[in-house]
Amino acid sequence: xxLSNSEEQLMEHLWKLEKAFMKDLLEAFPEPKxxxxxxxxxxxxxxxxxxxxxNEFGNSREYYPLVKKTDYFSKHVNGLIKNxxxxxxxxxxxFFTTETKLSKKELKELRKIIDVQLQKKKK
Numbered sequence: 196x197x198l199s200n201s202e203e204q205l206m207e208h209l210w211k212l213e214k215a216f217m218k219d220l221l222e223a224f225p226e227p228k229x230x231x232x233x234x235x236x237x238x239x240x241x242x243x244x245x246x247x248x249x250n251e252f253g254n255s256r257e258y259y260p261l262v263k264k265t266d267y268f269s270k271h272v273n274g275l276i277k278n279x280x281x282x283x284x285x286x287x288x289x290f291f292t293t294e295t296k297l298s299k300k301e302l303k304e305l306r307k308i309i310d311v312q313l314q315k316k317k318k
Contacts, residue, residue: 196244198267205237206246210264214257 198206208223209215217235221228238258241247249256280286292302 196246197271198241198244198246201233202237202241202244202246205234206241206260206264206267209247209258209260214259216255216257220258 205220208220212219212223215223217231217238220234220238221231238247238249242249246260246262247258248261249258251257276282276284276287280290292305297305
């Protein structure tokens with residue numbers, strides 16, 4: 196199951212806040228803020244998709260994510276690699292490092308990340 200762009204934007208706020216009431220979510224948006232009804236509709240769809248749940252406190256609902264941000268994006272990156280790069284992480288890495296105009300500093304940081312992961316694999 197996938198989130199729409201609007202749902203992803205709302206989910207980003209919820210991941211940052213961890214738990215939030217409607218007013219907290221509305222405050223998290225930059226101007227112009229979406230209508231309360233828009234956010235309520237998005238939350239309902241996200242609840243139906245099992246991305247969000249809530250606890251009731253009287254007439255108020257405190258929303259919280261059911262899916263971790265890392266799990267959500269990991270699934271999408273893996274799907275991207277599978278669908279667009281013939282399930283080859285090295286093809287993806289080649290594309291990513293050549294087509295995204297990374298700076299020399301960023302490439303060195305990527306090398307460090309890879310080196311750390313290689314060290315972990317040796318253990």
